[in-house]
Amino acid sequence: MKKHEVPQDNEGLREGKQVDLYYVVDENGNYVTVPSCGWAPKNAALLQAWDMIHEKVEEVRQQVLHGKLSPIAYYMEKNIMDVKLLASYIGLPKWKVRRHLKLSGCTKLDEIILRRYADIFSIPVEALTNFRESAEKK
Amino acid sequence: MNNKDIEIDFDHRQAAHCENGVISNLLRFHNINLSEAMVFGIGSGLFFAYMPFMKLNNLPVISFRPWPGMIFNRINGRLGISIQRYKFKDPRKSMEALDKNLEKGIPTGCLVGIYHLTYFPKAYRFHFNAHNIVVIGRENAEYLISDPIMENIEKLSYNDLMRVRFAKGTYPPKGRMYFITEVPSSYDLKKAIVLGIRQTSQDMLRIPIPLFGVKGIRYLARRMRKWPKTLGPKKASLYLGQVVRMLEEIGTGGAGFRFIYAAFLQEAAKELNHPWLNDRSKEMTEDGDRWREFAIIAGRIFKDRAGLNESYSAAADVLMDIAGREEHLFQKLRKITLD
Numbered sequence: 153m154k155k156h157e158v159p160q161d162n163e164g165l166r167e168g169k170q171v172d173l174y175y176v177v178d179e180n181g182n183y184v185t186v187p188s189c190g191w192a193p194k195n196a197a198l199l200q201a202w203d204m205i206h207e208k209v210e211e212v213r214q215q216v217l218h219g220k221l222s223p224i225a226y227y228m229e230k231n232i233m234d235v236k237l238l239a240s241y242i243g244l245p246k247w248k249v250r251r252h253l254k255l256s257g258c259t260k261l262d263e264i265i266l267r268r269y270a271d272i273f274s275i276p277v278e279a280l281t282n283f284r285e286s287a288e289k290k
Numbered sequence: 291m292n293n294k295d296i297e298i299d300f301d302h303r304q305a306a307h308c309e310n311g312v313i314s315n316l317l318r319f320h321n322i323n324l325s326e327a328m329v330f331g332i333g334s335g336l337f338f339a340y341m342p343f344m345k346l347n348n349l350p351v352i353s354f355r356p357w358p359g360m361i362f363n364r365i366n367g368r369l370g371i372s373i374q375r376y377k378f379k380d381p382r383k384s385m386e387a388l389d390k391n392l393e394k395g396i397p398t399g400c401l402v403g404i405y406h407l408t409y410f411p412k413a414y415r416f417h418f419n420a421h422n423i424v425v426i427g428r429e430n431a432e433y434l435i436s437d438p439i440m441e442n443i444e445k446l447s448y449n450d451l452m453r454v455r456f457a458k459g460t461y462p463p464k465g466r467m468y469f470i471t472e473v474p475s476s477y478d479l480k481k482a483i484v485l486g487i488r489q490t491s492q493d494m495l496r497i498p499i500p501l502f503g504v505k506g507i508r509y510l511a512r513r514m515r516k517w518p519k520t521l522g523p524k525k526a527s528l529y530l531g532q533v534v535r536m537l538e539e540i541g542t543g544g545a546g547f548r549f550i551y552a553a554f555l556q557e558a559a560k561e562l563n564h565p566w567l568n569d570r571s572k573e574m575t576e577d578g579d580r581w582r583e584f585a586i587i588a589g590r591i592f593k594d595r596a597g598l599n600e601s602y603s604a605a606a607d608v609l610m611d612i613a614g615r616e617e618h619l620f621q622k623l624r625k626i627t628l629d
Contacts, residue, residue, distance in 0.1 A: 153549060153579060165413040170440060173306040175327070175549035177575060183327070183553035185306070187441075193589030197534040198413055200592050204528065232347070232405070232417060240458040 153177065155184065159191040165198060166190065205232055216283060222258030223283035227273040241272045296392050297427035302436040302443055306546055309361050310335060311438020312399050312422040319397055320473045322369070331554030332368055332486040333361030336547055337493055339502050340510040346460055347416065349532040352510065354547050356493070358401070358420035358461065362468070364489070368482035372472040377464050381452045384465030388425060391469060397426045397436070401466040403457020409437075409444040417459045425451070483558045484626055490551075491624035494616060504617045511609035518602050526602065527592040534588050537581065545585060548578030562628070570623055577615045584608040 153176045171187040178184045212229045215221045228238050239249045242265075251257035252269075261269075263277070270277045301318055305311025305326040314329045330336070335355055342350040355361075366373055378384035391398045403419040404410060427434040432445040446454070455465045494503040501509060510533075517526035537545055552574035559567035584605060591601045 153575070153582065166411040169409070169411050170414070172439075172546075173304055175306060175546065175553045181572075183549075183556050183571075193534060193585045196589045196593050197531045200528070200531040201416075201535060202413065234348075237417065237459045240462075 155179070155186060158186045158188050160189050161192040161195060162189040163192075163195045163199075165195055205229075216255075219255055222253055222255045223280045224258055224269055225253040226283070227269070227275065227280070228253070231273055238272070242268055295427070295429050296395075297429065297434060298392070298395055298397050300397050300424070300426040300436055302426075303438070304441055305438040306550055307335070307355075308422040308438050309355075309358065310550070312424055313362050313365055315424060315436060315438060316397060316399060316470055317365075317371075317473075320470055322371075322473055322477075325553075325557065327550050327553040328483075328557055329361070329365060330547075330550050331490075331558060332482045333364045334486050334489040334493065335361045336490050336551045337503070338506045340506045340513075341501055342513065346418075349529060352533055352536045354536065358422075364486070368485050369477045369479075370474040371470060373468050374471050375466065375468040377466050379464075381456050381465060384455060384467070385448065385452055388467060389428075391467075392425065392428060396469050397424050399424050399468045400451075400455055401463035402451075402454035403459070403463060404454075405457060406450065406453045408446065408450050409435075409440065417457070419457050419459055419461045419463055480562055480628060483561060484628055487558070487623050487626050491620040491626075494620045495624065504613050504620070507609055507613040507616070511606040511613065514606040514609065515603050530588045530602075530605070531592045534585050534592075537585055545578050545581035548574055548581055552578060564626070567626075570619060573615070573619050577612060577619065580608060580612050580615065584612070 153174065155176045155178045158174050158176055166189065171189050173185045174188050175183055176186050209226070209229045212221060212226050216223055216226045228234075233241070235246050235249050235253070239246045242249065252261060252265075258280075266277050266280055270280055273279075301315065303311070303315060303318075303326075305314060307326070307330070310326045310330045310333070313333070314324055314326045317324055317329070324332070337354060337356045339353045340350070341353075344351040362373070365371065376384075376387060378387070388398055388400070400423055401419075402421050402423055403417065404421050405415050405417045407415065407421070422438070424436040424438075425433050426436050426443070429445070432447055433451050435444045435446055435451075437444055455463055455467075457463055497503055497505075500506065514530070514533075517529055520526075521529060552571045555567050555571035555574060559565060559571065587601065587605045587608060591605065
């Protein structure tokens with residue numbers, strides 16, 4: 153890649169914070185580094201990944217609102233986790249976590265476990281106990 | 291924790307890739323001046339692996355680099371640098387150990403997960419656990435972080451740093467930290483360069499498992515051709531997106547790696563007085579451009595979600611061409627000698 157070819161496709165994904173360093177060839181054929189604020193195909197790949205995640209999160213949100221799944225299931229999805237990852241964060245066996253994803257399993261949870269889940273998701277406990285309100289606020 | 295402010299005089303420079311950057315910055319602190327490209331080349335950082343049976347976020351693992359930590363290990367071996375590594379069970383103990391190090395004025399490398407890295411742009415935060423940073427001090431109970439892919443020094447609170455050091459998931463960092471304990475008074479840079487190039491050639495050409503190196507690229511190309519059929523259009527497009535993300539994501543950039551390697555070959559040509567390496571550098575640059583073409587074609591496919599068989603074939607064709615180029619290139623590089 154030549155120096156003048158460094159892409160600068162800023163699509164607001166970086167919050168103005170981060171630039172990539174590109175190794176490119178200058179006019180004399182020497183390697184130099186040039187900052188770049190993004191490249192379209194790369195942005196598209198990133199957006200594709202987020203689209204998939206948002207789709208899944210919305211699906212789970214609806215299921216929670218219809219009483220099929222627990223708020224923990226929603227926040228798990230929102231944090232791009234699966235049962236295995238969430239279980240290792242909370243330090244419980246997977247079958248237990250799986251039970252907490254069902255509404256019936258979640259309502260029985262004591263304050264301590266709920267608190268641990270809330271900490272992992274960086275949310276207040278009320279977001280788990282009073283999902284409807286906090287989910288509609290957004 | 292003792293709250294005294296500490297700031298180690300550390301020359302933070304941005305890099306294209308975190309592991310190279312951390313090594314290059316740490317070495318400079320110990321008066322060994324090696325560019326990022328040099329570190330990448332000597333540490334044999336260029337690689338390719340396609341492991342469809344291993345999954346990351348439910349997508350097959352494609353890697354453009356060796357296992358995390360390998361570059362540093364190789365650098366240490368080839369230049370005779372001693373480092374100390376620690377791993378922890380107890381998060382608080384890991385922070386105590388870090389504090390002690392900082393009080394002694396030792397810049398300390400840490401392995402962290404990206405997902406909870408608060409200074410990172412949100413769109414880039416996935417559960418990826420092999421990011422490297424250097425902690426260089428403490429100020430108002432916040433830690434000063436030299437993250438080689440950020441322009442400036444960043445800050446993390448005690449809890450946030452502890453959290454990223456104990457991220458969970460694939461390859462959990464377990465509080466891993468490392469620092470240089472001793473550097474040699476002299477080292478043989480030329481020999482290290484030659485060893486680095488030989489190893490990369492070896493890795494790209496001669497691993498007898500078809501998932502790695504040039505063979506791995508061909509394997510991926512063959513599979514890719516069939517993706518629309520075997521996976522269906524939606525999943526095929528996701529798989530392709532995954533390849534591009536691995537190819538171009540912050541800190542992993544596969545196409546970028548080809549350019550860094552080309553920059554290394556150019557430096558090596560001067561250092562060893564081997565002008566022929568300049569031609570290899572040019573070929574490597576062309577190869578990197580082909581990787582970028584691949585990303586453009588792939589981007590077109592998953593952007594309109596067309597999922598046409600022909601387009602997947604076109605992308606696979608580029609990969610086949612790349613495999614041929616890299617095979618050719620490393621066959622020439624494999625023969626490198628000191629004189």
